[in-house]
Amino acid sequence: MLTQILLAGLAASSASAASIYGTKSSYLTEKKDQSPMFPFLAGAAPYFSYPLGDNYYKINTSIPETCTLKQVQVLARHGERYPGTSEGNELIELFNTKFANLSKSELANNEYFDFLVDPTYQFFLPNNASLELLTTTKDSFTGALNPYAGELTAMKFGEEFTDKYNSLIGDTLPIFTSSNSRVYETAKYFSSIINKYLNTTINMQVLNELKKTGGNSLTPSETCDVWDFPVHQDIVDAMDTSYLDNLASRLNNATKGLNLTSKDAELLFDWCAYEIDASGYSPICNIFTQEELILHAFGDDLSSFYSDGPGNPLVKSVGSVFFNATVELLKNPPKEYNAYIGFTHDVNIQHMMAAVGLFDTGKLMDSKFDYRNTIYKKSWITPMGARVILENYECGNSSYVRYVVNDEVVPVPNCNEGPGFSCELDNFYKYAEDRLSNITAFGTACNITNLPTYQSFYWDYQTVNYTAPIEVQSY
Numbered sequence: 001m002l003t004q005i006l007l008a009g010l011a012a013s014s015a016s017a018a019s020i021y022g023t024k025s026s027y028l029t030e031k032k033d034q035s036p037m038f039p040f041l042a043g044a045a046p047y048f049s050y051p052l053g054d055n056y057y058k059i060n061t062s063i064p065e066t067c068t069l070k071q072v073q074v075l076a077r078h079g080e081r082y083p084g085t086s087e088g089n090e091l092i093e094l095f096n097t098k099f100a101n102l103s104k105s106e107l108a109n110n111e112y113f114d115f116l117v118d119p120t121y122q123f124f125l126p127n128n129a130s131l132e133l134l135t136t137t138k139d140s141f142t143g144a145l146n147p148y149a150g151e152l153t154a155m156k157f158g159e160e161f162t163d164k165y166n167s168l169i170g171d172t173l174p175i176f177t178s179s180n181s182r183v184y185e186t187a188k189y190f191s192s193i194i195n196k197y198l199n200t201t202i203n204m205q206v207l208n209e210l211k212k213t214g215g216n217s218l219t220p221s222e223t224c225d226v227w228d229f230p231v232h233q234d235i236v237d238a239m240d241t242s243y244l245d246n247l248a249s250r251l252n253n254a255t256k257g258l259n260l261t262s263k264d265a266e267l268l269f270d271w272c273a274y275e276i277d278a279s280g281y282s283p284i285c286n287i288f289t290q291e292e293l294i295l296h297a298f299g300d301d302l303s304s305f306y307s308d309g310p311g312n313p314l315v316k317s318v319g320s321v322f323f324n325a326t327v328e329l330l331k332n333p334p335k336e337y338n339a340y341i342g343f344t345h346d347v348n349i350q351h352m353m354a355a356v357g358l359f360d361t362g363k364l365m366d367s368k369f370d371y372r373n374t375i376y377k378k379s380w381i382t383p384m385g386a387r388v389i390l391e392n393y394e395c396g397n398s399s400y401v402r403y404v405v406n407d408e409v410v411p412v413p414n415c416n417e418g419p420g421f422s423c424e425l426d427n428f429y430k431y432a433e434d435r436l437s438n439i440t441a442f443g444t445a446c447n448i449t450n451l452p453t454y455q456s457f458y459w460d461y462q463t464v465n466y467t468a469p470i471e472v473q474s475y
């Protein structure tokens, strides 16, 4: 299979890179696998497949035999990154003011923080120069040994994508990206793999995310000035956050001279997640109990549900820009290519999913952790490197679509009787029409008067040529 050849190629290239960058090879040896923790780190940890669980229905992601791929649509998040400016500066300050001065003798025997006196450990943010950026094997202190560098995730995605969808990729292919540098870099690494294996000429189209460009954008929320999020702040605020108070007390009590607040304690989850992205392993992750991890994840799902998810009606309007384009691409595809690929940020994917409704029961999410009320797991939908893929294939004389979210088939509600749990195309159009009829149009909801209200870039890129400048700051 093409996969084996492709993945072997990637492994070989990263192994040879190790000697070039002269990395701290000792640091990562025999460190325990932290990937089981990724689903609890609020979308800040490295990529993982949608974790339905071993005893759940695992629908085969292969295109069913006797079916032929016709089209693929992708909306993907950038790969693993450093923290953003505000949380990154807060983390640096926390480290410098509360950890850097703890006495070495105190730390040496400390149950939680003895790693701080391990000479092979290095805090992943020695300064704030890397904030906002994609993590790479060149800037990670563990170099090419960091298996989670955003660069590698983007390349691996490129390999898997090329393997599965090569029949849809021609001699030239436009790839669309927002103008943020980590998003753009991800698109470049992904594209380089398609070019490497198929010799496809990539036409990179960069859409401005800092300028208000209305709906013709991969970040349409930027233009929505009436954004009044989050709604139901009362429900979000009602969540019991005493687990953070208890975490802070537990750590303070065990560490002479440490005086963490509950807010500091919350930042430790980010330290954990982003340090794995940057270095491949983070010893601070070991301080949390399972209950703390679950409540942290739930708290993030809850607040996201009302800020950028289906709990916020305006979000559905913003996301309808993507959903409308999905339907248009099926009905009226550009003739010159069959793979429609956009790279953007997590929230934009969340907005699209709120409109599409794969994770929307129509019920509001409750502030109390309740298993029946947790279908919306934001960080499972948009971890670093997230990708939501719509496949369109033909079987016999009929055409079908289905969504694959982070390597898992997630069936369209009430429309999944086609091959591979897909939705017959006309039924999908009905589903979309029904769903969109209940969502206020983007232009109306966001009071857009003089700007485009829909995505035209998939169709008009050859005449417009989108060439926004790349920026480190995101919108």
Ligand SMILES: *[C@@H]1O[C@H](CO)[C@@H](O)[C@H](O)[C@H]1NC(C)=O
Pocket (backbone or CB within 6 Å): 060, 061, 062, 063, 064, 065
């Ligand atoms: C998934 O489907 C493909 C194509 O039909 C088939 O070759 C493969 O064996 C299936 N995998 C599993 C685990 O059933």
Ligand SMILES: *[C@@H]1O[C@H](CO)[C@@H](O)[C@H](O)[C@H]1NC(C)=O
Pocket (backbone or CB within 6 Å): 085, 089, 128, 131
């Ligand atoms: C980096 O930190 C310095 C203060 O130490 C601050 O003045 C500067 O704005 C920060 N830069 C960024 C990009 O966060």
Ligand SMILES: *[C@@H]1O[C@H](CO)[C@@H](O)[C@H](O)[C@H]1NC(C)=O
Pocket (backbone or CB within 6 Å): 096, 097, 098, 100, 101
């Ligand atoms: C930590 O130590 C450094 C120098 O050793 C000192 O400049 C700084 O003020 C101390 N910070 C705190 C919060 O004690």
Ligand SMILES: *[C@@H]1O[C@H](CO)[C@@H](O)[C@H](O)[C@H]1NC(C)=O
Pocket (backbone or CB within 6 Å): 199, 201
């Ligand atoms: C690869 O593509 C380039 C131009 O896009 C072409 O000149 C070259 O011959 C191609 N190479 C192969 C091996 O097909």
Ligand SMILES: *[C@@H]1O[C@H](CO)[C@@H](O)[C@H](O)[C@H]1NC(C)=O
Pocket (backbone or CB within 6 Å): 249, 250, 253, 254
């Ligand atoms: C504080 O630490 C002491 C021993 O170091 C322990 O006996 C006590 O239970 C701890 N208290 C809390 C609230 O964790």
Ligand SMILES: *[C@@H]1O[C@H](CO)[C@@H](O)[C@H](O)[C@H]1NC(C)=O
Pocket (backbone or CB within 6 Å): 259, 261
């Ligand atoms: C801990 O910090 C709080 C404020 O964050 C302060 O009021 C308190 O005095 C500090 N306690 C110690 C022992 O430093």
Ligand SMILES: *[C@@H]1O[C@H](CO)[C@@H](O)[C@H](O)[C@H]1NC(C)=O
Pocket (backbone or CB within 6 Å): 324, 325, 328, 441, 442, 453, 454, 455, 456
């Ligand atoms: C959906 O997109 C099409 C063109 O792609 C556009 O003509 C139509 O107005 C859009 N619908 C909405 C509600 O924006």
Ligand SMILES: *[C@@H]1O[C@H](CO)[C@@H](O)[C@H](O)[C@H]1NC(C)=O
Pocket (backbone or CB within 6 Å): 396, 397
């Ligand atoms: C497909 O359509 C053709 C022509 O419309 C028809 O002859 C054929 O029987 C159809 N095949 C199936 C499997 O429905």
Ligand SMILES: *[C@@H]1O[C@H](CO)[C@@H](O)[C@H](O)[C@H]1NC(C)=O
Pocket (backbone or CB within 6 Å): 434, 435, 438
């Ligand atoms: C649309 O709204 C109507 C009336 O509120 C409701 O009956 C219907 O189920 C909704 N459809 C969808 C797809 O949400």
Ligand SMILES: *[C@@H]1O[C@H](CO)[C@@H](O)[C@H](O)[C@H]1NC(C)=O
Pocket (backbone or CB within 6 Å): 226, 447, 449
């Ligand atoms: C909508 O935009 C117009 C001008 O573009 C402005 O006058 C009006 O106040 C806005 N309405 C709302 C509800 O924001």
Ligand SMILES: *[C@@H]1O[C@H](CO)[C@@H](O)[C@H](O)[C@H]1NC(C)=O
Pocket (backbone or CB within 6 Å): 462, 465, 467
């Ligand atoms: C599009 O813009 C890029 C960058 O400015 C330029 O290199 C390229 O030639 C342009 N392509 C077309 C078709 O105008």
